[in-house]
Amino acid sequence: MAPVEFTVTGGEGSPLDFAAAFVPGKSLVVLTDPGGWALVSKGLVPGHAASTTVATRVRALKFAVLDLRHFSSASQLPPITDVPGDVVALHDTRAWDTTSLVQALRGLGRPVLLFTAVHTWVSGVDSASVLMGWSAPHVVLAVPAGSGEGRVEDVVWQFRELERRRLVRYTALPEPVVVEDRAVTVVVALPGATEGIAGTLRPGAEYEVWVHVGAHAAALPGDLELRAVLGMSGREVQAESFVLPAEGSSPWVSFPVTTPYASVPWAGELVIYRGAVPVHVQHVVLPVGAGESQSRLRFRLSRTFADLAPLSSRVASVLVLGERALVATGGVPSWISLDGAGALPPVSGLDPWYGKDFPSYCADLAAAAVRGAALHGMLFPDGAVVRRGGVITVVGQTKVSWAGVYDLPFADGPYRVCASMARFGPFGAGGPVPSRCPDPDHSGNVLCPFGFWGLSSVLEHPPGPLAWRVAPGARPVEVALSVDPALDRTLTQRHVAELMSFLPPESISSAYVSPSGLARALEDERADVVHLVYDEGVLEAVDIDAWPHRPLVVTTSPSADLVDAFVNQAGAAGVICPEVPVDQGMAGWVSGMLLARLAEGMPAGEALRRARWEMLGRGNVLGLAYTLHAGADLRLR
Ligand SMILES: [Zn+2]
Numbered sequence: 001m002a003p004v005e006f007t008v009t010g011g012e013g014s015p016l017d018f019a020a021a022f023v024p025g026k027s028l029v030v031l032t033d034p035g036g037w038a039l040v041s042k043g044l045v046p047g048h049a050a051s052t053t054v055a056t057r058v059r060a061l062k063f064a065v066l067d068l069r070h071f072s073s074a075s076q077l078p079p080i081t082d083v084p085g086d087v088v089a090l091h092d093t094r095a096w097d098t099t100s101l102v103q104a105l106r107g108l109g110r111p112v113l114l115f116t117a118v119h120t121w122v123s124g125v126d127s128a129s130v131l132m133g134w135s136a137p138h139v140v141l142a143v144p145a146g147s148g149e150g151r152v153e154d155v156v157w158q159f160r161e162l163e164r165r166r167l168v169r170y171t172a173l174p175e176p177v178v179v180e181d182r183a184v185t186v187v188v189a190l191p192g193a194t195e196g197i198a199g200t201l202r203p204g205a206e207y208e209v210w211v212h213v214g215a216h217a218a219a220l221p222g223d224l225e226l227r228a229v230l231g232m233s234g235r236e237v238q239a240e241s242f243v244l245p246a247e248g249s250s251p252w253v254s255f256p257v258t259t260p261y262a263s264v265p266w267a268g269e270l271v272i273y274r275g276a277v278p279v280h281v282q283h284v285v286l287p288v289g290a291g292e293s294q295s296r297l298r299f300r301l302s303r304t305f306a307d308l309a310p311l312s313s314r315v316a317s318v319l320v321l322g323e324r325a326l327v328a329t330g331g332v333p334s335w336i337s338l339d340g341a342g343a344l345p346p347v348s349g350l351d352p353w354y355g356k357d358f359p360s361y362c363a364d365l366a367a368a369a370v371r372g373a374a375l376h377g378m379l380f381p382d383g384a385v386v387r388r389g390g391v392i393t394v395v396g397q398t399k400v401s402w403a404g405v406y407d408l409p410f411a412d413g414p415y416r417v418c419a420s421m422a423r424f425g426p427f428g429a430g431g432p433v434p435s436r437c438p439d440p441d442h443s444g445n446v447l448c449p450f451g452f453w454g455l456s457s458v459l460e461h462p463p464g465p466l467a468w469r470v471a472p473g474a475r476p477v478e479v480a481l482s483v484d485p486a487l488d489r490t491l492t493q494r495h496v497a498e499l500m501s502f503l504p505p506e507s508i509s510s511a512y513v514s515p516s517g518l519a520r521a522l523e524d525e526r527a528d529v530v531h532l533v534y535d536e537g538v539l540e541a542v543d544i545d546a547w548p549h550r551p552l553v554v555t556t557s558p559s560a561d562l563v564d565a566f567v568n569q570a571g572a573a574g575v576i577c578p579e580v581p582v583d584q585g586m587a588g589w590v591s592g593m594l595l596a597r598l599a600e601g602m603p604a605g606e607a608l609r610r611a612r613w614e615m616l617g618r619g620n621v622l623g624l625a626y627t628l629h630a631g632a633d634l635r636l637r
Contacts, residue, residue, distance in 0.1 A: 001123050004148035006131065008158045009171040010138035013057055016040075018139055020058040021174050022130050023087055023111040028102065030125065031132040032118040032152040040089045040113075042637070046070045051084045055469065057548070058173060062086045063113070068093040074101050081108060092116035099123045118156070123149045131155050135163070141171055181303045183214035186270055186284055186295050191256070200287045204261040209286075211270060213250040218304040220246045224274070228253045229333055231326065232268030232286075234260060239273075239332040244305060263289020269298075269321060275312045276330045277301065277393045278319045299395055303465050310633060311393075315457070316386040318379065320396030327379050329386060341375050343579055344368055344401040344625045354586040355618030361425055364621045366415055366447050372406030379405065388456040389435045391605060391632045395462065397560070401579055402461070403454025403612070403624040408442055410451070418448035425449075426619035433613050454612055454624045458605035460632035463563045467550050467573035469635050470528045477599040477636050479503060480527035481510035482518060484534045487584070495533055495556065495588035502592030503599065519543050522570075528636055529554060529595060530572070536581050541565035547572065552604070552636065554594070556587035563629045574604065574630020582622060590615065590626065598636045605632025 011018055015033040022029055040063050044050050049066045064085030071077055073096050080088060088110050092098055098114075103124055105112050116122060118133060125131065126147040133140040133156040142155035162168045187196035187210040201207060211228045224244040231237045235257065244250045260266055266288045272280040279301040285294040298321075302308050319326040319333070326333045345367040350356060356364065385407050386392060394402050419439040423429050437450035450456045481499070483492055500508065513521045515534060519542040522530060529552050532539065536557040542565055550573040553566050559577040566572040576594060578587070593614055597607035605628055612623030628634075 001147075001149040003154075004125060004144040004146050004150050006142035006144055006150065006155050006158065008140065008142045008155055008162060009169045010135070010159060010163075011141055011171045011173065012137070013139060013173050015132045015134070015139050016054060016061070017057045017173055018130075018132060018141060018171075019087075019113055020056040020061045023061075023113075026128055026130045027106045027111045028125065028129040029111065029113045029132060030122050030129065030150075030152065031113065031115060033115060033132065033134065037089075037091060037115045040065055040115075041067060041091065047078075049078050049080050049083045063089040064110070065089045067091040068098055068101075069095070072096070074098075077101075080105070085110070087111050087113055089113045090115065092120060092122075094120070097123075116152070118152045121149050121151050125150050133159075135159050138170075180217065181300075182216040182305050184270070184272060184280055184282055185212045185214060186210070186282065187212070187252075188286060188293065189254075198293075200290055201259050201266075203259055203263050203288050206256065206258050209255045209257050209284075211253045211255070213244050213272065213305065215247075215249040216304050216306070218306040220244065220306050221309055222246055224305065224308060226250070226279075227273040228255075229271045229273060229326070230255045230257075230268065230284075231271070231333075231335065232257060232284075233266060235268075237326070237333060237335065259286070259288045265291050265294075269326070270295075271319065271326065271333070273317075273328060273333070274308045275314055276317050276328045277311045277314045278317055278326070278328070278395050279305070279308055279311070281319065281321075281395070300464065301395075301462060301466055307466060307468070313391055314393050315390030317393040317395065318402065320394065320398040320400075325379075325396070329384065336378055336381070338378065338398075338400060341378060341400045342371070343399055344404050344622075345371060346580070347620075347622055347625075350583065350586065350620060353618060354583065354589060354615075355426055355620050357619060358422070358426055361616075361619035361621065362417055362421060362447065364619075365421070365449070366410075368404050368621055368624060369406045369408075369410040369447055369451065370412050371401075372404040372452060373408065373410035375400065375405050376407050386453075386457070388450065391458045391460060392453060393460050393462070399560075399579075401625055403452065403459055403626070405453040406451045407453070407456075408446060408448060408451040410447065411445060413445065415445040415447050418442060418446055418450075420449055421447060424613060424616055426617065428617065430617055433610075449613075449616060452624060454609065455616070458609050458632045459628065460605050461627050461629050462574070462631050463629050464568045466631040467634055468631065469637075470550055470552055470573050476504070476507055477529065477595075478527040479508045479529040479531055479595060480525050481508060481531045481533065482513045482521060483510060484538060485512040485514055486538075487533065487535065491584040492533060494585040498585055498588030499531075499592045499595075502596040507599070515539055525551070527551060529598075531591060531595075532556065532559075533584065533587070542570060544570035546570065552576070552598070552630070552634070554591050556584060556591065557581055560627070560629070567629065574628065574634050576604070576608065576626065576628055576630075578622070579625045579627055580622070582625075586620070586622070590623070601635060601637050603632060604628055604630055604634040 064083035131142040133152040140159040281299040555577040593611045615623040
């Protein structure tokens with residue numbers, strides 16, 4: 001094969017950003033990009049193919065990944081055709097000629113990203129290919145003029161030559177596609193009709209409420225089983241299952257209703273569930289006698305419904321709507337009243353290690369259990385118990401401490417302690433926490449840490465569309481600490497010292513920022529974790545325009561009122577914060593435990609559950625007063 005000529009341009013972004021822009025228009029991307037390969041091949045087991053998704057500035061790219069260096073010939077390769085991915089990412093090898101493999105994969109209709117060394121000659125490049133290299137600070141992009149062979153080294157050399165002669169042209173990344181939201185439509189019809197009606201409804205008359213999930217440009221990974229739930233004021237909750245096909249809209253789901261006898265705006269909630277999880281909540285007002293029909297989106301977990309399949313692992317949900325909540329465990333959800341439900345009882349008198357002795361720890365946990373058992377009784381008046389060890393989703397604004405829900409009967413008065421209280425409590429034997437309590441006897445008024453939702457299950461409290469990962473950079477996790485200069489310096493130093501004991505010092509940057517200057521300082525912040533050390537009530541909702549990298553925000557004081565601005569406006573992936581004011585030193589200890597686990601790759605929900613157990617090991621029950629305002633599966637890396 002003869003060397004080909006190229007049209008060479010430069011670009012601003014990463015090679016993977018441009019790869020996302022070029023495929024599927026180009027069926028072969030040859031690139032020298034060790035950082036990009038590190039992202040794509042993270043977690044790849046030698047000798048196996050894998051599937052992975054990488055976020056880019058253009059869109060998320062799903063890869064089927066194979067490192068050809070693990071194999072001594074093409075005949076030893078595992079099958080790659082059935083590994084999911086929009087694109088096949090291969091790392092080239094010098095041990096054998098990979099040309100025919102690449103051509104075969106291109107022929108099957110999936111574009112190939114071939115990661116190779118800068119000096120390697122690659123055969124079989126053509127006008128449907130692009131070669132990419134790097135000449136700081138630009139990505140070098142080269143499109144062959146014909147068919148033949150080429151190498152990245154030559155296109156980088158050509159680029160530098162053009163640069164020297166000031167003849168470089170640049171290729172811009174396309175703007176990220178604006179995701180249009182998938183619409184959920186509500187229509188009222190007369191019974192048996194084939195078309196909906198407009199205008200007011202007659203009091204005390206029979207109608208049908210039709211519900212429909214619209215089509216969307218983003219195809220689903222497969223058909224999605226969903227459930228429409230209609231809860232109109234003064235009526236039983238109705239539920240109907242349906243399937244949203246991979247492409248197109250759902251069929252209409254119909255609910256028979258009888259309007260109230262009074263001429264009033266008739267309000268209710270329409271909720272779409274995926275398994276036990278409410279993924280779309282719409283407030284509906286039907287005009288009975290007078291007025292206009294209204295429909296207002298209250299909450300959604302997804303804008304496209306394309307990322308909902310993993311939620312099938314959730315075992316229960318609580319959808320809080322003011323003083324009421326809709327509780328679901330997979331069947332027809334039911335309304336409960338939250339009147340009288342509240343936060344964790346106050347905890348004071350922690351020792352300098354943020355702990356307590358055994359009797360005081362038992363007393364704290366017993367006080368929490370009294371409240372938690374009452375709350376459990378409100379959630380499940382029929383005595384049902386959610387399977388422990390799963391993920392429980394809470395949606396909506398709430399002051400209730402859900403981690404403190406206690407699923408064993410427990411009343412104020414004399415109680416017995418389960419053996420796990422001592423084993424996992426202060427100065428206990430400790431050890432890995434099993435998925436269920438090792439002590440078989442839970443009869444009577446018994447106090448057991450496994451009775452609490454926050455210790456036996458993973459809790460998530462997502463405030464909006466789910467983020468699955470903080471957008472990765474090709475570097476270790478970075479934490480940016482902002483500290484209020486008005487805080488007591490001794491406490492601040494204690495906080496920082498605790499945090500530093502868990503994380504490599506080079507991963508942390510810190511600055512004193514007054515509350516009024518915080519929004520400005522955070523605007524340009526690109527660390528993975530934004531850690532805010534401020535007292536309760538000091539911060540106002542930050543006004544930040546869409547962070548491009550979706551960081552995780554961790555605060556050291558109650559910040560539930562800031563979550564919406566951080567996640568739904570600034571674009572944070574989530575917020576972790578205490579529900580009650582806590583000691584600054586303790587806050588540093590808790591953040592350190594959480595971030596160390598997140599940096600190891602643990603999902604946020606499990607990291608918080610483990611931190612609660614670790615706190616219990618010092619006799620500290622305040623882990624139950626920490627909330628993850630994000631999806632439980634959120635990862636830093
Ligand atoms: Zn137990």
